[in-house]
Amino acid sequence: MPKLPTLSGRILIVDDDPRECSAMAAMLSDGAVEIQCAGDGEEALEQLNTFEADVIVADLIMPRMDGFELLRRLKDRGDLTPAVALTGFGSMEKALCAVHDLKAFWFLEKPIEAHAFKILLERAIDYKRSLQKTEALQRDLRLRGIMGDLVGISPAMQHVFSLIRQVAPTSASVLISGESGTGKELVAREIHRHSPRANGPFVAINAAALPETLVESELFGHERGAFTGALDRFAGCFEQAHGGTLLLDEIGEMPQSTQPKLLRVLEDLKVRRLGGKREIAVDSRILAATSQKLGTHLREELYYRLSVFRIEVPPLRKHREDIPPIVDAVLQNVNKKHGTRVAGVDAATLEVFERYDWPGNVRELRNVLEHAAIVKSMGVIGLSDLPAPGLGANTSPYPRASEPFADVGDLLPGHPLERLETAYIQRTLEHVRGDRKRAAKMLGISLRTLQTRIVAAREEAKATSTS
Numbered sequence: 307m308p309k310l311p312t313l314s315g316r317i318l319i320v321d322d323d324p325r326e327c328s329a330m331a332a333m334l335s336d337g338a339v340e341i342q343c344a345g346d347g348e349e350a351l352e353q354l355n356t357f358e359a360d361v362i363v364a365d366l367i368m369p370r371m372d373g374f375e376l377l378r379r380l381k382d383r384g385d386l387t388p389a390v391a392l393t394g395f396g397s398m399e400k401a402l403c404a405v406h407d408l409k410a411f412w413f414l415e416k417p418i419e420a421h422a423f424k425i426l427l428e429r430a431i432d433y434k435r436s437l438q439k440t441e442a443l444q445r446d447l448r449l450r451g452i453m454g455d456l457v458g459i460s461p462a463m464q465h466v467f468s469l470i471r472q473v474a475p476t477s478a479s480v481l482i483s484g485e486s487g488t489g490k491e492l493v494a495r496e497i498h499r500h501s502p503r504a505n506g507p508f509v510a511i512n513a514a515a516l517p518e519t520l521v522e523s524e525l526f527g528h529e530r531g532a533f534t535g536a537l538d539r540f541a542g543c544f545e546q547a548h549g550g551t552l553l554l555d556e557i558g559e560m561p562q563s564t565q566p567k568l569l570r571v572l573e574d575l576k577v578r579r580l581g582g583k584r585e586i587a588v589d590s591r592i593l594a595a596t597s598q599k600l601g602t603h604l605r606e607e608l609y610y611r612l613s614v615f616r617i618e619v620p621p622l623r624k625h626r627e628d629i630p631p632i633v634d635a636v637l638q639n640v641n642k643k644h645g646t647r648v649a650g651v652d653a654a655t656l657e658v659f660e661r662y663d664w665p666g667n668v669r670e671l672r673n674v675l676e677h678a679a680i681v682k683s684m685g686v687i688g689l690s691d692l693p694a695p696g697l698g699a700n701t702s703p704y705p706r707a708s709e710p711f712a713d714v715g716d717l718l719p720g721h722p723l724e725r726l727e728t729a730y731i732q733r734t735l736e737h738v739r740g741d742r743k744r745a746a747k748m749l750g751i752s753l754r755t756l757q758t759r760i761v762a763a764r765e766e767a768k769a770t771s772t773s
Contacts, residue, residue: 313337313424315360315431320350320376321392322368326416330363333420334427347371351379354387361411361430362389366400374400377408386437388430392416454496456489457635460625466493466617473615474500479572481557481612482595484619486744487669490595491553493619498551503591506550511543514559514743514753521564523580526571532581544577547590556743557594557612558603559753565605572611598747622664622671629659629671636672640679647684651675655689665738728763731756 317339321327327343334341342357344350348371350364362380366373377389388411393401401413411430414423451459453467473480474497482490491510498508511524523533527542543552554560560568571577572592576585594612604612622629633656637648651659664670678691731749738744746756 313339313427313431315427315434316340316342316358317427318342318344318350318353318357318359318362320344320347320362320364320368320373322346322365326365330418330423333418333423337424347373347376347379350376354385359387360434361427362387363392363427364389365392366404367394374404374408377404377410381409386434388433390414390426390430392418451631452635454499455492455635456496457632458625458628459631460628462620462625463628466619469615469617470496470500473497473617475502476615477591478614479592479594479612480615480617481609482593482617482619484595484597485621485667485747486597486741487667488619488621489668490597490619491555493617494551494553494593494595497593498591501551501591503550507547508551508553509543509547509590510553510555512555514556518561521561522567525564525568526577526579527582528580529582532579536581539579542577542579544571544588544590545586548588550590552590552592554592554594554612556596556753558596558598560604562605565608569605569608569611572608597743598752603752622667626660630656632668632671633659633675636675637679640676644676644680646679646682648679648682649684649686651678651687652689655687655692658689665744666741727759731759731763 313334314337317334319327319330319341321330321343322345324343324345331341331343342353342359344353346368347364350362351371354362362376364373364376371379373391377391380387380389389409391401391404391410391413392415393404393413394416398415401415404410405413411433412426414426451457453470456463456467458464458466470493480494480497482493484490494510495508498504513521516524523536523540523542525542525544527540527545528536530536530539546552554568571588574585575589576587578585592612633651637650640646641648659671666673674692675687677693678687682688682691731745734745734748735742738748742756742760743753746753749756751759
């Protein structure tokens with residue numbers, strides 16, 4: 307007779323017959339095991355709240371909650387603890403159902419034979435330990451190279467992760483800077499996710515995307531009848547983010563007239579809706595983001611109030627070594643989103659990716675990969691699957707931006723200065739494939755100024771065509 311294995315672990319036995327529980331416990335008495343018994347599935351679930359079992363041994367037929375329902379509950383809540391199902395003589399079909407449909411580790415037929423019982427438990431415990439090791443490795447990878455939707459093994463991104471971990475547990479305001487498409491909102495979401503406010507709301511408002519007349523309403527809210535079109539009471543972003551986090555994106559584009567009111571709210575933690583007569587206390591952690599040098603765009607006192615802690619997100623061209631893991635992470639998400647089965651990109655495509663400057667940063671890379679994955683559907687992405695024939699080292703692969711400027715041709719001495727300005731704006735927009743926020747930053751002007759110039763150029767083009 308082979309020597310019985312000596313077990314070491316924590317075992318939960320679930321059986322409505324106390325004699326069966328005692329018999330199974332006696333079979334394991336020579337090992338370094340900790341055993342608990344439960345009379346049915348409900349009692350087992352209660353015990354599992356405080357007893358971290360390595361393996362669950364459960365009879366399938368019990369009053370109140372039987373073994374099938376227990377396994378179903380464990381499966382629904384994502385509990386991966388291996389379970390051994392016990393079944394009576396002649397119930398093989400039920401046992402196989404528990405294994406295949408309810409993800410039981412295996413089954414044993416009663417009456418239980420001690421050697422088979424111990425061998426099976428030994429394998430189940432080894433399986434649980436391997437799951438724990440895998441989970442620990444994945445957790446370590448997340449801590450080192452992945453934080454939520456942020457990916458980066460480079461020193462630059464590891465520094466960003468470190469700053470997020472430092473500031474997240476505090477209540478300090480944070481100013482997040484970086485080029486368009488680098489993932490500033492993702493950084494803000496990770497600060498929120500790792501903070502004590504993680505269970506509260508995360509609200510983001512883009513100051514550059516709102517007409518100047520609506521900024522205060524969006525921030526502070528309004529009462530019914532406060533202005534034309536205010537048909538109902540509206541809670542602004544500060545109220546919506548109460549107990550959570552508020553991200554003020556593109557803070558540099560906030561109108562000068564609104565900035566003193568924002569500063570007062572940040573200092574007093576109270577808002578007054580437009581048209582309202584009373585102040586409302588708010589408790590929101592404030593994060594701000596910008597893709598431009600703030601310079602004179604932001605009042606000095608507001609800048610210092612928002613930038614208690616600063617995080618600068620590097621452009622993708624400054625941490626090219628992160629492109630392969632970013633590609634892997636993006637394709638995993640794309641496969642889930644679209645049902646594609648793309649395994650990766652080939653070596654030639656990856657080499658081109660690592661050579662290209664990515665003016666649109668990670669957002670541009672993500673868009674290229676999503677397009678290519680939909681085209682490819684399955685297998686490995688090649689250069690022919692990209693949205694353009696290829697990516698150059700410093701030039702965009704995309705068509706020219708459809709902006710309202712005329713074709714400038716060659717500029718010769720004597721042309722009006724306005725024409726030179728128009729040409730330069732046109733070429734800048736082409737370089738960033740129409741990304742106006744990035745173009746404004748490169749030109750050293752605000753987004754609103756750029757939009758004003760575009761409108762002026764459009765009007766001039768109309769006038770020229772009708773004259």
